[in-house]
Amino acid sequence: MNQLDPAVKNIWRINIIMRYVFYSLAFLVVEWLLISPNIVWNVPFGLISALLFAFGLTWAVIIPIYRYKYWRFAIEDNEIRIKYGVFTRVTTTAPFVRIQHIDVQQSILDRMHGLAKLIIYTAGSRGADILIPGLPLEYAEDMRDSLKDLISTEEF
Amino acid sequence: MKRLHPNTIIYRVIVGAPNYLIPAYLIYSNQSRYEEKLFFILGLFALIFVIPVAVLNYYFFKYEINETEVTIKSGIFAKKQRVIPLSKIQNINIEQNFLQKILRITQLKLETAGDATSEAALQFISYKEALNIQDYIQAKKESIISKEPIDIIDGTTLEVVPAASINAVETTDEIFKLSNRELLRFGMLRFRPVVLLFMSWLYSFAQPFLFNNDSEEFDHIIDFFASLNGTELVFYLSVLVVAVIVTSWLADIVLTVNRYYKFSLRLAKGKLHTSFGFTSTKRGTIPLKRLQSLTLRTNVIKKYFDFYSLDIQTAGFGENSVKPEAVVPFSKKEKILKLIEDIFDFQLPDSLKGISPLSVRRAFIKLAFFHTVVLTSLVYFFGYYMFVIALFYPILYYYAHLRFVNRGYIISGDKLAVKQGVWFKSLTVIPIRKIQTFRIHQTIFQRRLGLATINVDTAAAGITGDISIIDIDLRDAARLNQDIKSKFFETL
Numbered sequence: 001m002n003q004l005d006p007a008v009k010n011i012w013r014i015n016i017i018m019r020y021v022f023y024s025l026a027f028l029v030v031e032w033l034l035i036s037p038n039i040v041w042n043v044p045f046g047l048i049s050a051l052l053f054a055f056g057l058t059w060a061v062i063i064p065i066y067r068y069k070y071w072r073f074a075i076e077d078n079e080i081r082i083k084y085g086v087f088t089r090v091t092t093t094a095p096f097v098r099i100q101h102i103d104v105q106q107s108i109l110d111r112m113h114g115l116a117k118l119i120i121y122t123a124g125s126r127g128a129d130i131l132i133p134g135l136p137l138e139y140a141e142d143m144r145d146s147l148k149d150l151i152s153t154e155e156f
Numbered sequence: 157m158k159r160l161h162p163n164t165i166i167y168r169v170i171v172g173a174p175n176y177l178i179p180a181y182l183i184y185s186n187q188s189r190y191e192e193k194l195f196f197i198l199g200l201f202a203l204i205f206v207i208p209v210a211v212l213n214y215y216f217f218k219y220e221i222n223e224t225e226v227t228i229k230s231g232i233f234a235k236k237q238r239v240i241p242l243s244k245i246q247n248i249n250i251e252q253n254f255l256q257k258i259l260r261i262t263q264l265k266l267e268t269a270g271d272a273t274s275e276a277a278l279q280f281i282s283y284k285e286a287l288n289i290q291d292y293i294q295a296k297k298e299s300i301i302s303k304e305p306i307d308i309i310d311g312t313t314l315e316v317v318p319a320a321s322i323n324a325v326e327t328t329d330e331i332f333k334l335s336n337r338e339l340l341r342f343g344m345l346r347f348r349p350v351v352l353l354f355m356s357w358l359y360s361f362a363q364p365f366l367f368n369n370d371s372e373e374f375d376h377i378i379d380f381f382a383s384l385n386g387t388e389l390v391f392y393l394s395v396l397v398v399a400v401i402v403t404s405w406l407a408d409i410v411l412t413v414n415r416y417y418k419f420s421l422r423l424a425k426g427k428l429h430t431s432f433g434f435t436s437t438k439r440g441t442i443p444l445k446r447l448q449s450l451t452l453r454t455n456v457i458k459k460y461f462d463f464y465s466l467d468i469q470t471a472g473f474g475e476n477s478v479k480p481e482a483v484v485p486f487s488k489k490e491k492i493l494k495l496i497e498d499i500f501d502f503q504l505p506d507s508l509k510g511i512s513p514l515s516v517r518r519a520f521i522k523l524a525f526f527h528t529v530v531l532t533s534l535v536y537f538f539g540y541y542m543f544v545i546a547l548f549y550p551i552l553y554y555y556a557h558l559r560f561v562n563r564g565y566i567i568s569g570d571k572l573a574v575k576q577g578v579w580f581k582s583l584t585v586i587p588i589r590k591i592q593t594f595r596i597h598q599t600i601f602q603r604r605l606g607l608a609t610i611n612v613d614t615a616a617a618g619i620t621g622d623i624s625i626i627d628i629d630l631r632d633a634a635r636l637n638q639d640i641k642s643k644f645f646e647t648l
Contacts, residue, residue, distance in 0.1 A: 078645060089603065091596040093637070095644060098592045123471070124592030124613035125622050 001072035001083065007113045008134025012064040014109055020056020024049035073132050075143070080120065082130055094130055096150035098122045104140045116140040120147070157218035157229065163259040164280045168210040170255065219278060221289060223296065226266065228276055240276055242297050244268045246443060248290045252283065253436035262286045266293075298425075332484055332495060334419035334432075342416065342486035343409030345458050351411065355404035359396075416485050423499060428468070428483060442483070444499070446470040448616035449586040449623070450483075452492065452504070456579055464489050466496070469616035504583065505573050508564030514605045515563070515627035519556035527552060565625045567639050570647050572612065574623050584623055588640055589647040590614050596633050608633040612640075 028049040036045065063086065072083040081093045103119040110116055116137045120130040135143070212232045220227045226240045247267035256262060261280035268275055278286075334342070384392065417434035428442040448471055454464045466484040484492055497503055527548060534542040555578065564575045567588070575583045595611040602608060610625040610633055628636070 079641070085598075087600045089598040092593055093595070093641075094593040095648075097648060122592040122613070123615040125616060129593045129595075129613065 001074040001081070004068060004071050004073075004132070004134035005113075005115055005136055006068065007115060009064040009068050011109045011113060011115065011134065012067060013060045016060040016063065017056060020053055020059070023056070024053040027052060071134075075147075080130060080147070082132060092129060094120065094122050096147070098124075099147060099151050101151070102144045102147055104137075104144050106137070118143055157220045157227075160214060160217055160219075160278065161261045161280055161282050161285075162214070163261045165207075165210045165214050167255065167259050167261060167280060168213070169207055172206055172210070221292065226276065226293075228278075238276055240266060240268060242293055245293060245297065246446065247441050248293060249441060250283075250286045250290065250439040251436070252438075256280060257435070257437070264289060294425075329422065330420050331423050331498065332419075332421040332487070332491075334416060334486065338486060339413055339416055339419070340409065341461075341463075343412035344405075345461060345463060345486075346408050346412055347405065347457065348408055351408045352401070352404045355400050355407060359400055419485060421483060428499070430483065442468055442470055447587070448590050448614040449584050450496070450500075451585075452583040454581050456581075459581065462489055463487065464492050466492050469614070471615040502569070502571065502585075504585070505566050505568040508566045508573065508575055509632075511560065511563045511565075511625065511627050512605075512607055512629045512632075513560065514607060516553075516556045516560045518601060518605060518607070518627060519559055520553050523552045523556060524549060563626065565628070565636075567636070567643065570643055572640065574612075574625055576626075586612060586614060586623060587647075588643045591640065591644060594637060594640060596637065598630070602627070606630050610636060 028046060031045065031048070035041065066086045067084070070084055070086060070089070074081045078097075079093050079095045080099075081091065083089070083091045100121045100123050102121070103117075105117045105119060106115070107117075114137055115134050118130075118132045118135055118140045120132075122129050132140075209232070213230075216232055216235075217228075217230045219229070221242075224242055226242065226245075228236075228238045228240075230236050230238075245266050245268055247265075249265040249267065250262055251265065252262040259280075260282060262283045263280055264278040264286045266276045266278075278289075281289075381389070381392075414434045416432050419430070419432035422429040426444050428444065429439065430442070431437065431439040448469045450466060450468050452464055452466055458464065463486055464484075465482060465486055467482045484495060487495075493504060527545075531542065531545050534545065558578045562576060562578050562581060566573050570588050572586045572588055572591075573583060574586075575581070591612055592615055593611075593613045595613070597609040597611060598607070599609075606629060607627045608630045609627065612623045612625075614623070625636075
């Protein structure tokens with residue numbers, strides 16, 4: 001099975017850090033506006049936000065390494081398979097004949113790293129079942145084009 | 157081009173009434189001179205706006221059905237024209253509620269295989285006209301298809317004659333019907349928690365109607381309850397509880413009879429036709445080729461009397477297909493099994509493979525964890541006697557065991573069957589070739605025990621499309637994956 005482009009770790013890292021910056025700022029605002037004026041509590045102002053941010057930083061260092069390590073995808077004879085997850089492991093397979101349409105998506109971070117996401121939609125109730133992050137743009141486009149020919153016209 | 161039934165205008169004005177009458181009433185009820193004027197303006201608004209809009213909408217809505225397509229023109233200012241090729245129409249549903257019944261109008265919905273936006277509804281036409289259109293489209297569709305069997309519209313193949321697994325294509329005979337006696341029994345055994353909740357809610361309303369809060373009478377009632385001792389209070393409370401239960405039970409019977417009155421199921425040309433209802437009549441069509449899965453359901457009480465229900469999940473796009481469609485709302489198991497055999501040429505498997513026994517342990521730990529959290533918080537807030545609740549641990553274990561016993565799965569022929577449920581039991585059967593994606597899922601706790609959860613996704617609408625087999629041995633999961641894979645490509 002194939003691995004993702006290692007640069008994806010960087011994108012994940014930035015995403016995690018941004019998320020935790022948001023969390024700690026949000027908590028800071030809540031503390032400043034709601035908690036401190038109304039409730040007497042002995043925690044120094046901003047400590048919880050700082051801890052949240054510190055946790056986010058550690059998380060951002062460690063998690064992408066493992067997430068990358070366990071992310072696998074493969075295009076087999078007649079189906080596509082992905083395998084991922086650090087804590088909860090998931091293996092998803094979708095037969096080619098079930099593919100409805102395929103998207104290649106790029107976020108700003110993706111563009112900065114020259115990467116793209118490949119999203120494969122089936123008619124299943126879950127919708128977008130297969131999302132492969134961190135593929136080099138040309139690779140993702142090639143994959144999309146080769147899978148395109150296999151898209152089913154069959155009714156279900 | 158044709159117009160809708162003129163009673164449509166009356167219906168629209170009546171149905172739209174709350175929109176202008178409620179604000180008008182609210183303003184009217186706290187009268188002052190200024191607001192009286194407003195009330196007058198609102199009434200005027202209804203007259204000069206709502207009614208003309210209904211009339212104009214009626215006037216500008218035209219439809220035509222010819223050999224190949226349905227054309228609908230609508231819109232007062234912004235004109236809309238929608239053309240639906242007959243061959244694209246999947247379902248034709250006729251619906252009529254109580255008010256529509258009085259006004260002798262009915263709704264005709266045309267469902268297509270596209271998304272919800274490509275659907276059309278004729279609101280409202282006469283019942284006779286609706287039946288005529290249904291027959292006409294049905295007949296035209298077949299003649300189109302017999303002339304050019306493939307590639308009608310953008311390569312979509314339409315097969316009116318369903319897959320080989322469907323028997324009895326030619327008969328239009330009724331294959332199931334609910335007798336009045338059975339219907340009554342159905343209502344008696346239904347006991348829906350929703351109705352119970354609704355009834356308790358209604359009872360809570362009774363109080364301000366019966367007594368005025370300020371009156372002396374109310375004070376007497378309060379005094380009366382204050383004077384009661386423990387046993388008497390318990391007695392009065394249990395009378396109240398029994399009253400709520402009995403009335404909700406009766407209400408459920410009435411509701412059930414009203415909804416499923418004269419339920420009948422017919423099979424014609426690869427489609428199941430249902431019709432039922434007393435105050436509002438529903439006629440539905442379920443094309444068997446769009447079937448994704450079928451589910452046999454029961455609960456503990458119904459199972460004791462050997463009653464089951466059968467519903468079918470179809471590939472859903474339209475709003476109509478969000479709910480699984482009841483094919484047999486209530487019947488003896490034997491009869492349903494016979495029906496499944498007749499329609500689908502398929503027998504339900506007798507025995508299923510169980511899930512891993514380790515599941516009991518996992519479920520117990522999970523339940524016990526949440527129980528302990530609740531228990532400790534109760535003890536913290538209400539004192540040590542709350543420890544009595546610790547007696548629930550054996551019950552939790554028993555429940556975990558029951559969950560394990562009631563779960564199972566098997567591949568039988570070209571179908572996958574999955575069973576689950578302690579109180580509400582279900583057995584879902586999925587034709588393997590309808591599977592969209594297959595997923596093996598392992599949480600960190602499952603990995604320690606070597607267990608896995610399997611999700612099988614179909615194109616059925618909503619959550620019903622996703623079927624999971626929880627806590628099976630990882631090796632069994634891998635084997636199941638292989639089996640399903642080979643069956644899938646074999647039957648494709």
